[in-house]
Amino acid sequence: MQTTRKLARIAATGMVTFGIVSAMGAVATTAGAAAADRAGVWAVEGHSFTIRAAASTSSAKLATIGDSGAKVACTHTPCVRNNSGGSYTCWHGGPSDNDWLKVVWGNRSGWVAAACVEGGRI
Numbered sequence: 866m867q868t869t870r871k872l873a874r875i876a877a878t879g880m881v882t883f884g885i886v887s888a889m890g891a892v893a894t895t896a897g898a899a900a901a902d903r904a905g906v907w908a909v910e911g912h913s914f915t916i917r918a919a920a921s922t923s924s925a926k927l928a929t930i931g932d933s934g935a936k937v938a939c940t941h942t943p944c945v946r947n948n949s950g951g952s953y954t955c956w957h958g959g960p961s962d963n964d965w966l967k968v969v970w971g972n973r974s975g976w977v978a979a980a981c982v983e984g985g986r987i
Contacts, residue, residue, distance in 0.1 A: 902942065902986060903938050903939070903942055903986070903987055904938070904939040904941070904942040904943050904944045904984065904985070904986060904987070905936045905937055905938045905939055905944075905968070905984065905985070905986075905987035906936070906937050906939065906944070906966060906968060906977055906982040906983065906984045907933075907934075907935065907936045907937070907982060907983055907984075907987075908930065908932075908933045908935070908982065908983075909955075909981060909982055909983050911933045912955065912956050912959070912981065913929055913930055913931040914929070914930050914955075914977055914978065914981045914982050915928070915929045915930075915977070915978070915981075916928045916929075916930065916937065916968060916970045916975040916976070916977055917975055917976050917977075918973075918975055918976075919950075919976060920947040920950025920951060920965035920976040921950060921951030921976075922951050922952075922953050922978075923951065924951075924976070927970050927971075927973060927975045928970055928975075936987040937968045937969070937970065937977070938968060938969050938987060939966060939967060939968050939969070939984075940967045940968065940969050940974050941967070944966045944967065944968075944984060945966070945967040946964060946965070946966060946967075946979065947964070947965045947966075947967070947976065948963065948964045948965075949963065950963050950964070950965040950976065951963060951965075953978045953980075953981070955978060955980055955981035956981075959980075959981070960980040960981070961980070962978070962979060962980040964978075964979040964980060965977065965978060965979055966979050966982070966984065
């Protein structure tokens with residue numbers, strides 16, 4: 866009789882554990898789906914782009930992204946814009962503007978010249 870009760874408890878515990886693990890898996894999947902809906906930016910036609918500390922070309926460079934396959938996440942979805950930042954020209958003969966997008970780089974946030982990148986879901 867004792868053995869039967871122990872086996873029943875073990876079986877019940879196993880089912881509860883299975884249910885908890887299954888629920889955690891569902892949460893992880895949901896979080897993964899939300900992360901896939903994050904906005905970000907990437908290079909235009911192979912041109913590198915620079916992440917700066919503020920929305921100005923005179924601001925400190927945090928990084929220059931030269932990898933055409935690299936994608937940089939925005940701080941928010943949709944990307945936060947600053948359309949009254951400093952003026953810039955992306956590359957010789959390229960687009961010019963004063964519109965910037967706020968991105969995350971490492972543990973810092975920075976700004977990317979909007980006309981120098983493409984953006985969307987990453």
